[in-house]
Amino acid sequence: MTGGPAASPEADALHTLILQSLDDDQAVETISIPLAGKSSIADFMVIASGRSSRQVSSMASKLAEKVKGQTGQSPKMEGLAAADWVLIDAGDVIVHLFRPEVRSFYNLERMWAFGDESAATASPSNPPAPLPDA
Numbered sequence: 627m628t629g630g631p632a633a634s635p636e637a638d639a640l641h642t643l644i645l646q647s648l649d650d651d652q653a654v655e656t657i658s659i660p661l662a663g664k665s666s667i668a669d670f671m672v673i674a675s676g677r678s679s680r681q682v683s684s685m686a687s688k689l690a691e692k693v694k695g696q697t698g699q700s701p702k703m704e705g706l707a708a709a710d711w712v713l714i715d716a717g718d719v720i721v722h723l724f725r726p727e728v729r730s731f732y733n734l735e736r737m738w739a740f741g742d743e744s745a746a747t748a749s750p751s752n753p754p755a756p757l758p759d760a
Contacts, residue, residue, distance in 0.1 A: 633662045633669035637718035640696065641670045644719055647692050648674050651685045654726070659738050668720045673734055675726050682723045683709035689721065690714065 633641070641658065648656050653674035662669040676682035686706055693701045693716045701716040710728045714721040722734060 633660070633718065637662070637669040640693065640716060640719050641672070643692055643696055644672055644689060644716065644721060647689045648672070648685060651676075651681070651688060653685060653723070655729075657735065659735075668715075669718045670720070671734075671738065672719060672721045673724070673729070674721070675724050675729050677726070679709040679725055682712055682725055686712040686714060686723050689723075 645656065645658065653676060656672065656674040659671040659673070660669070661667065661671055674685075676685055683706060686703060686709070690701050690703060693699075693714075697717070699717070701714050703712060703714050705712045710725050711732070712721075712723040714723070724732070
């Protein structure tokens with residue numbers, strides 16, 4: 627196991643269910659950001675894209691059904707009507723589903739410094755260094 631606090635077995639099971647559901651629905655560019663020990667909002671953040679609003683909406687609806695089936699509770703969802711960016715709060719796992727253009731605009735991966743070397747040491751008191759302008 628790597629350093630830092632580990633997610634609970636329930637969070638790991640939910641995370642696996644979500645990743646499998648997104649894979650089954652052919653989500654594009656799915657990434658998972660471990661948050662255990664870094665943030666109190668959740669143990670994982672999952673970001674994925676759909677090719678259209680219709681696919682994003684379908685993925686979100688199916689995911690909500692599967693989460694309810696496993697946990698017995700319906701996740702909170704925002705943005706399903708437009709389906710440009712759907713936020714699904716499944717408790718231990720937060721899921722962001724985007725259309726590709728909207729995902730590029732908000733660039734949550736960069737905000738969470740995913741893939742950036744400074745991410746390992748970033749914290750509220752030690753934020754990651756700003757990236758140079760392209």
